[in-house]
Amino acid sequence: MGLQLFNSLTSRAEAFVPLTSGPVRMYSCGPTVYSQAHLGNLRAYLFSDVLRRTLQWSGYAVESVVNITDVGHTVGESDLGEDKIEAAARRELRSVRELTDHYTELFRQDLATLNVLPATHQPRASDYVPQMVEFARVLDERGYTYRLPSGLYFDTSLDPDYGLLAKAKAGLVEQRDLGEEGKRHPADFAVWRSDTPDERRVMRWDSPWGPGVPGWHLECSVMSLALLGSPFDLHTGGVDHREIHHVNEMAQSAAYLGIPAADWVRTWMHNEFLLSGGQKISKSAGRMPLLSDVAAAGLDPMAFRYLVLTAHYRRQLNFTEAGLRGAATALGRLRTRVPAGAPLVGTTFDEIAGTLSPAGREWLTRIDTALTDDLNTPRALAEVTTMLRSDLDPAEQRTVALAADTVLGLGLAGPADAVVAGDAGPTVPDGMLEQDVAAIEELVARRQEARAARDFAExxxxxxxxxxLGVEVTDTPDGPRWTVTGGS
Structure with missing residues (x-):
């Protein structure tokens, strides 16, 4: 069937067909660098990394953009109010540039720790403000905007497709806060925010509408156009962006380019939330586990990548310490099962399949079928685990596992050290065979994987x-513990 991807714009899985014969062009909304990215933020970049790796696995070259938002994003996500960057700089007694450089570097370090491939381009919004002013000027000249004391606003009523991506135009408009007196319609949004008489921002640029800063939504339209051209293949982000940010990007881009909104980007993809206690992990809610917390708990940070891959990107995933510890144990066990041997030769399915026996190709095809079915990483992980327990030749087991890892990115050729610090291990009877212990631990790990994926029936x-088998499992804050109590 080839690569199938779920398109948020059409609400269905579609065969992926590149727009051109050149590299696949892919834009992923990047972080606002006023604080450290939490684990909920990082899930979006693990998702887009698996997408990029799957494209490459399928034989495509990829040109990717992950922007850095260092201006324009207001506190509270509205068009009015203080910029998040400036507020954080005052709070931390840093200059704006010191603050954004610091958190940009931490973001890059987190991605490197999680084995996320570096983006082809990582532009800073502040470097593109002149292009944003020109973009807004074109919208203004074409009659898509109107002026208020607080800035230049996009008139959403002039876009017949406004809200198409969110699938809820009427409801979307009704739920918006007017925010600024004088807005023509609730969903209208600022493309330029002008300084008021009693306000002088640290970051400000001249424009035809007075000194000020660009609206948050403007940056992605401008930077994607500058770096990827238009139209382009893929636009990704968290599911929260689908309702407003991406809707506004689509509206202003279509108006600027003079094309139907649906023609700007071929495929839109969105990952679901990471939850804590059943609620979205967010800075505003005070639930902010960081990647550094994983190492501080004595775990390999790559356990978080493994945990994320146990759930499909379009499913919510509840984050718990027990689930993370179970993921760390499962990752360590998976690494130990990969036979030693030669490095992988080839990077795509076709290249690697040609080096395998019919049995090896069958396993590789099963993994490929999972990955190309809208990035079904839970099924791919299950196929890899099952393959490593099969009677396939050990050398081919290694080849298939490392081939799958070109997409999973778990470092399966690395050391099997993803373990819990201070783990006392299970309580087992004296003389129990090592292979029996391993079989039980495999089942315990499979149960943890299912729980992490919220597959409670499994x-x-x-x-x-x-x-x-006479094994009782107890779930503890430090992960599952098992004890042999006798057979049935």
Missing amino acids: ADRVRDELHE
């Missing part, structure tokens, strides 16, 4: 299988 099935 978790219960594995628990019953353990019970039949």
